[in-house]
Amino acid sequence: MARQVRSSTASDDSLKENRDVRRTSSQNGVKITNVKSGSSGKAKRTSTVQQDEEEDEEDEHNQTQEDGDGDAEGEEDGEGSPKGRKRTRLNTDGDSRPSMVAKDEPVVKTLPRDTDGYIPGQIVRIQLKNFLTYDYANFHCGPYLNMIIGPNGTGKSSIACAIALGLNWPPSILGRAENIFSFVKNDQDEGYIEIELKGPKGRPNLVVRRNLTSKSKANSFTLNGKPCTAKEISAQMAQLNVQISNLCTFLPQDKVSSFAMMNSQQLLKETQRAAGNRDLTLWHENLIRAGNEHRSMIQTIKDEEGRLQQMRERNEAIEKEVERYQERKRIEEHIEILDLFIPSVKYNELRDNFTIAKERQRKLFRKVAKLEARNAPVRNLLNSIKEKIRSHERDRTRGQAATQDKFKQMQRKWKENTTLEIEADKLNSQIEGLEVEEQRRANRIKQMESKLAEFEEDYRKEVKTENLEDLLAELKQVNNKRREVEDRIRELSPQQETIFTGQSLAKMTITGLQDRLKQLDSEDGRKLAHLRRWDSDCHDTVMWIRRNREKFKMDIIEPPYLSLTVKDQRYAAAVEACFGSLQLRTFVAQCREDYDLLNNSINEENSALGRKVRVATWFRDHDQIQLVPPPMTPEEMREMGFEGYAIDIVDCPEGLRTYLKAELQLHRVAISLSQSIDVEKAMDLVARPLPSWPGGANFITGSILHQVTRSRYGRHARSNATVNIAPARNLSAQAGESFDIEQKRKIESDIQEQQIKLKDLEEEHQKVAEQRRALDLEHTEQQREKAALDRRKDAIREERMRKEALRPKIDRLKVQLRNEKDKPTADAERKRVRREMAKIAKRRTSLANEHLNLARDVIAEQTAATRAGLENMQLEANKAVLEQLCQKKDEKHRKTLDEFHEADAEYTRIKAESKVALEIARDAHEQAxxxxxxxxxxxxxxxxxxxxxxxxxxxxxxxxxxxxxxxxRTVDDLEAALEEQHAQLELITKTNSGVVEQYEKRKRDIEQSEGILEKKNRDAQAVEKTINSTKSKWLPALQELVDNIGEKFSAAFERIGCAGEIRIREDDDYDRWAIDILVKFRDHEKLSILTGQRQSGGERSLTTILYLMSLTEEARTPFSLVDEINQGMDQRAERVVHNSMVEVTCKDTAGQYFLITPKLLPDLNYHERMKVLCVANGEWLPEETGMGNLKSLIEGYVHHKRGDTSKSH
Known part of the structure; x- marks a missing residue:
């Protein structure tokens, strides 16, 4: 516990004013200054500190002041420690150099000293007025060790407070009062702190004064006598690298325990600020910032790579379909091109052939014309004869036509005469058959009269039948009763259907509830019920898979929550600790096709569940899975006390076992229910590097999960993060039991309710069934009555229909009888026939005369035709002679003419085909x-x-x-290519364009993601390069600093018979890099880290001062301070610490050091560079100057001793 310190309170009496005289002791060269302070007693006195003439001469440096403006009022004291740019390092010549050049120069621990021995930023003088116990004090400080001693309560620690507050640090840094006005001396309204700091070389010192008031927080600053703001003071302190807020350089009395309480990360940062290379802090901050950025980038890259891999896998699954689609599109495109080329090329070929055919036709035409002109005279004569032959042929044709016409007239006359002859024969035969026909007519009349009498008798006969109207009335009454019964039956049907539906629904509900009750009695049913409440999407997906198992090539393994069991329930909590919530609900596919089908069916927009669903799925090809071997052998497991690996404690399908090894590393998680496992040894075993594995794994002891990792940087230090394991919720045998009991009760209650409902429906069904049976019997009886009445009605109608059918028959028979009687008699008919025969004979005589005249005309025309034929034969003979003559003279003309006809036909054909081809080509071009x-x-x-x-x-x-x-290519070549493309097109099945659009969209997303990922990788590489570059400068400088501090620290502990060590603790997170202080104060102990609880107060104080001493030689700050660090030390340790302190802080390269202590041991070592400031405080200090001056007393003692020595000689 840090000791609570309250502000010291002075009495009302002022201290007497005293002067101290600083002189150098000739005995040991130690400068001793008396700083007198007192509290008021009976008389008020003023405490003063006066220097001799030597010190007064130093004030001449303060005569020159810097110009500057500032606010009269200072700013509030709540500000933190000032921060600014680092102090510029100097080269060996004392010139400042830019940081870029300084990187290659040796590290300069401190700025060069001025001729007066001070380093810029060191405290030259302190003046206090009305500050805590001081009325007034003014004293000078040395450039090396300043030992401030005095009894408790004299105001030693007030000097530390004055330094911190005077240089504009807040009161909170002291661990005392939090308000600035609390530091004003009691009963005083105002006071001030004035501190003179050594200025840069060639420039005057800085005199900083802070004016205080006891009535408010208001305070003000002056710099070299001119008002200024608190920010200006802070800026000056930053330039001089003054670090009051750093416990490694300024350790007030009330903050000693805070140093030990400071964690290792803070110690590293404060050490870097105080010592070593001036850029250590900047480098470290850059590494922290870049490391955080790099981890964030790596995580983002991993997420993006996962998303990109998933998109690639989905595109790979449909890539063949897309390739087929693209190949089909390419072939269709080629076919379109060929459809354009073929008509055009065909037209071009026809156009070329047309040009050739046209030239040949014209050429042969000219040749035929030339030959015809040569044979024109003979041909003219031949043509004249041909014309005469044609004229004779026309006359002959006309004569033949006239003769033929007469022959046709003769045939018509002959045919008409034949017809009249046949008609005359018929009339003659008719006369012969008139007697027979007369007899037949008399018989027909007799038969008709007999049939007519029979029909009329039957029609007049009366058959006794019922009254149809009475029968219809009776039938109507029966039908009305029957419809009433049917209506009552129809009214009962909806009731029966409602009852039946209710019974079916109740039975189905009871069956469903009984099935659910059975499921709750099984482990799978309980888990499904629990899963429905936990994740309805996952539950519905499980049920969909169970209903659609036939769609998958292999089994889809259900999530571990359902398909995994723990063999021994004692390990349930440990096994569940290895899972995340999402991993317990992950579906595992065993082949790529099933993985794609599951994702497309469930996780795509058109989900098979009818809503947007997102469930976790997993699949890896076997060649992609590279399992890291277990960290321990079975023998090592048994020796350590582990019962086994997590994978050995569970039962699950083999495919799920692969997932558990690849993703959760269950084959590498050792488990023990015992808490007595040697954790350190287990960490060493699991952190061993393996091939392609840096080392590290998880193991469980009792109810604690240990996550062991090894750093990838530096010495690859291992670290262990522990997590308390909660009781198993999802993998325990009792998971969801309370819910199941409640569910069972509710289901049993629902079943009972449905059974009561079903019983009520059965009773209602019986009542309705009885009513229905009675109505059915009544309806059947009415149906029989109706059938009997229908038969009687049909009999009446049949009798009426029979009489109605006889009336038309009687009427038709009367008409036929009347017509038969009206026919003429045989004599009248015979006269009429003879008249007809006379007409026929007269007409036949006329036809014979006409036929004779036509025969004479034919004979005359045949004679003329014979004469014309003989003339025509003479002309044909002449023609044949001339044609033979022409043929002999012009055989070549005929051949040429044939060729012309052939060429002309070819020309006409090609011309017509060219026109058609041109139209086809134009159409193809318009559509292309x-x-x-x-x-x-x-x-x-x-x-x-x-x-x-x-x-x-x-x-x-x-x-x-x-x-x-x-x-x-010709048309044939193009058409062959077109046929081949069509054949290929038929071989390629059509693909849905939506799949291609999905593929293309995902492909664009992949390209975009690849671009983003590439940029992120470049950015990450740039950041990593920056990290490596910065680390290559930071780590060697830090290691050198820690090695130097550690070497001095270990040596200091060895001198007091103890052991100490300083180590750098590395981590992947640069913000967690730390300096560990390890100490051992007893032989039987091991080195242990310094903490605020493990070591005693004296041990912490000793460790703190030795660390600060070790840090002193490396410090960059102009001054350091330690207040009462030797509390709780034994004399041996205190002596060693004091002597070491003197040795370290009085070296030529040492900085200014303030050591505040209330006690001193005898026979300590001192150095001529150190300065001892003695604080004297009391009520009765002498007012006379010189009285009580310690330097005067020491000088008198030395002078006396020398006199005694000379007398003895």
């Missing part, structure tokens, strides 16, 4: 894409240029041009 049109233009331009160059080469007889890069 612009880029395809441009491709065709470029291809056609290259082809035309090649053909022109080829013609030119053929014409000139030079080497033909190269056809490389020229598309010279």
């Amino acid at each position: 894409k612009e880029e395809h049109k441009q491709l065709y233009k470029e291809t056609e331009a290259k082809r035309a240029a090649y053909k022109a160059a080829l013609k030119e080469a053929q014409r000139n007889g030079t080497e033909p041009p190269s056809d490389e890069g020229i598309d010279l």
Whole structure:
């Protein structure tokens, strides 16, 4: 515990004013100054400190003051310690150098001394007025060790307070009063602190005065006599590297215990501020900031890599479909190009053929015309004969036509005569059959009359039947009763359906509740019920997988919460501590296809569950899994007392075991239920480096989880973080039991309620069923009555229909009888036939005369035709002779003419085909894409240029041009290529364009993520490079500083028979790097870290002063202070500490040091560079100057001793 110290209170009497005279003792060269202080007693006196003439001469340095403006009122004292730029280091010549150059120079521990022995920033003089116990005091300090001694309560620690407050540090840094006005002497309204600091070389000293008032917090500063602000004072202190707030350089009495309480990280930071390279703190802060930034970047990169890997895996799963889609698109694109090229190339080929055919046709036409002109005379004569032949042929044709027409007239006449002859024969036969037909008519009339009498008799017969109207009325009454019964039955049907539906629903509900009750009796059912409350998405996914197992190639392993059991429930809490909440709810796939199907079905936007769901899934190919071996062998496990690894304590499917090893490292987590495991030894075992593994693992002892890691930097120190294990909640056998009991009660209550409801429905069903049976019997009876009435009604209707059918038959038979009777008799018919026969004979005579006249005309025309035929034969003979003559003369003309006809037909055909091809090509161009049109233009331009160059080469007889890069394919080649593309297209199945859009979107996301990741990696590498660069400067400088401090610290402890060591504790987090002080005060102890609780107060004080002494030679601050550090030390330790302090602080390179102590041992070592300030305090100090002056007394004692020595000689 830190000792609580209250502000000392002076009495009302003032101290007497005294003067002290500083002189150098010839005996040991120690400067002793008497600082007198007193409290008021019966008479008020003023405490003063006066220096001799030597010290007064030093005040001449204060005559020159710096110019500057400042506020009259100082700022409040609540400010922290001043911070500013580091003090500029000097080279060996005393010139300041820029930091960039200074990096390659040796480290300068302190600034060069001035000719008066002081280093800039050291305290030259202190003056106090009305400050704590002091009325007035003014004294000078030496540039090396200043030992301030005096009895307790004299005001030694007040000097430490004056230094801190006078240089604008807050009161809180002293561990005393928190308000600045509390430091004004009692019964005084105001006071001040004035401190003179050594100024930079060539510049005057700095005189800082802080004016205090006891009535308020208001205070003010002056710098070299001019008002200034507190910020200006702080800036000056920062330039001089004054570090009052650093316990390593300024340790007030009430802060001694705080040094031991300071954690190792703070000790490192304060040590860097106080000593070593001036850039240590800056480097360390940069490393902390860069380290935090780098860890954040690495975590961000890991997250981004995980997201990127997941997107890549999903794209890889559909990449083949996309490739097929792209290949199909490429083929379709090629087909579109060929569809454009083929009509165009075909037209071009036809156009070329048309040009050739046209030239050949024109050429043959000219040749035929030339040959025809040569044979024109003979041909003209031949044509004249041909014309005569055609004229005779026309006349002959007309004669033949006239003859044929007459022959046709003769045939018609002959045919008409034949027809009349047949008609006459029929009439003759008709006369012969008139008697037979008359007999037949009489028979028909007799039969008709008999049939008619029969029908009329049947029609008049009456059959006795019921009254139809009465029967219909009776039938209507029966139908009404029947409909009433049917209505009552229909009214009962909804009741029956409602009862039946209620019974079915109640039975289904009871069955479902009984199934749920059975599930709660099983472990799987309890877990599912618990999982539904915990994570409904995960529960619904489990149920969906169970319903759709056939969709997956292999089993999807359900989350560990369901599929993993702990063999021994004593280990349930330990095993559960190895899991995170998400890991307990992770689904494990055993092949890539199942993993993709599960993600697409559940985690995509169109979830199979009908809502947006996000569940954890996992899969790794076996070649991607590289398991780190267990940290301990079985023999080591048994020797240490571990029962086994976590993976050996659980039962689970083999696929889940792979997940537990790869992701949770359960095969590397050793477990013991005992608390007696040697943790240090276990840490050594699990922290051993393995191939491709830096070392480190987790292990469990009792209810504590140990997480052992090894640093990746420096000496690769190991560290252990412990976590208390909570009781198992999810993997224990009792998980969710309280919930299950409550659920069972509720389900059993629901079942009972449904059974009561079902019983009520059964009773209601019986009542309705009885009513329905009665109505059905009544309805059946009414149906029988209705059937009997329908049969009687049908009989009446059949009789009516029979009589109604006879009436039309009677009417038709009467008409037929009347027509038969109205026919003429046989004599009248015979006369009529004979008249017809006479008409036919007359017409036949006329036809015979007409036929004879036509025969005469035919004979005359045949004679003329014979004469014309003979003339035509003569002309044909003449024609044949002339044709033979033409053929002999112009065989070549005929051949040429044939060739012309053939060429002309070819020309016409190609011309027609070219027009069609042109229209097809134009249509293809109109429908083609612009880029395809441009491709065709470029291809056609290259082809035309090649053909022109080829013609030119053929014409000139030079080497033909190269056809490389020229598309010279014909239509047949293009059509073959088109057919091949269509065949390939048929082989490639169609792919959903949505999959491709998803692939492309994810691909863009991947490219964007890769860019972001690349930038982040570059940034992380840059930060890491900065870290390595800064660490390469910081760590050697820090190691050198700690080695130097540690060497002196260990040597100091050896001198007092103890052991001490200073170590750097490394960590991945630079903010957690630390300096550990390890000490051992007894032989049987081990080195242990200095803490505020482990060591005694004296041991802490001794360790503190030895550390500060070890730090002194490395310090950069202009002065340091330690107040009453020797409290609790034994004499041996105190002597060693004092002598070591004198030795260290009085070296040439040492800085200014203030040692405040209330006691001194006899026969201590002193040095001529040290200065002893003795504080005298009392009520009756002499007012006369010189009385009680310790220096005068010492000088008198020395003079006396020398006199005695001379007398003895």
